[in-house]
Amino acid sequence: MPPDFDKQSYWHHRFLSETTFEWLASSETFLEVAAPFLRRLPRDAPILQLGCGTSDLHIHLRRQGFDNVTNVDFEPLAIEKGRAMEQLAFGDTRNKYLVADVLTLDLGTKFDLVLDKSTADTIACCEGPSVLAMAHRVKNHLAENGAWLSLSFSAFRFQIEDGTLPLKAEVIDKLPTPKRNPTDPDIFHFCYLLQNGTSKTTLGDQLQGRRRG
Template sequence: MPTLPATFSFDSQDYWITRFTTEPSFEWLCPYSTLRPHLLPYLSESTEILNLGCGNSQLPFDLWRDGYRRVTSVDFAPNVVERMRAEAVDTYPGLQFEVMDCMDLAQLPTGMFEVVVDKSTVDAIACGDDDGMEKMRRVCSEVARVTKEEAVWVSVSYANWRRFEFAGEAEIWGWKTETVAKLNIEEAGVKDGVYIPEVFHYVYVNRKVRVQ
């Protein structure tokens, strides 16, 4: 692993550029095989998909192999976008990779996408020292702008709550949580005499709503 600064934040561009320098591939929270049953009900071969904070995950390639090839993946780390483009160019034609901050998707047209997916990208953004909630609000606003009416945002998270899940918040965030699936990642047990609690991750299916 590359040497990282003594203090860093998962919402830092420098952190991710440094990490992607040597890390070949990493799947946050769950592989495509786990996410697939939660995502496929919203997909057809013509669905325009936005993959937020793609990193070096195999998700866009897995979607392509599954027949879903209209995938645009964005990340603010130029080195990982360049690498993903190089991997896709001959083997996965048609996939798009763009250098973009999730808080500023100005390069993308309004109302283009029907499905959005992120695997812990929102978690990383919410890690901001003082302004995590404001950054999340900006992301939600930008994603709402580039999506069609009634679009779906499938978000995988460590967190068992989301701010825009709460009643009355939809008008602020532009998204309302419809369902939450609980993924049992690790069973409870005892290791070296110490109790290890079970570990869960969560799949949020959020629906775009009209902001007043």
């Protein structure tokens, strides 16, 4: 049986002992993909991280000067650990930390950039049209011309059969996974850009040129 990735109890037990872990890619690698989006933002731009877990993504963002990051996770231990990580790294906390479910997220505020590293993958383990529900929640939190960058192991993560995805989704980068042997097949993780269909930002198109793989 696969682990209960969609259950808070799974993450609670995991975070009782896990201090730091990076899903799919390091924060440095993910932020390389996000660099063109971060470059056009002021340092106080509101950024939302969905399902922060025990990742150090917010630490790397703050090192780059972005300290208006809201970190959300439905497991309180992740939120405690994220806050402690910032305190340890900088001697204070400027980020926001919220225990919240991304499937019912209602923060009453908009973000220029939404980041998730494998959280949509976790949500895909829930029963029903969960990724679609998540996408609707994220759409409600996207500023005009805001962008959601989602790193996933799936080439089909946002392929919603009936075309009801409320955001325009495109793969802007493919990150090769490490190989044990040179003859192993190429396996990639996929970085999606999701935006409102009406967004005037053409960064997604510009980024096509730097796709890897």
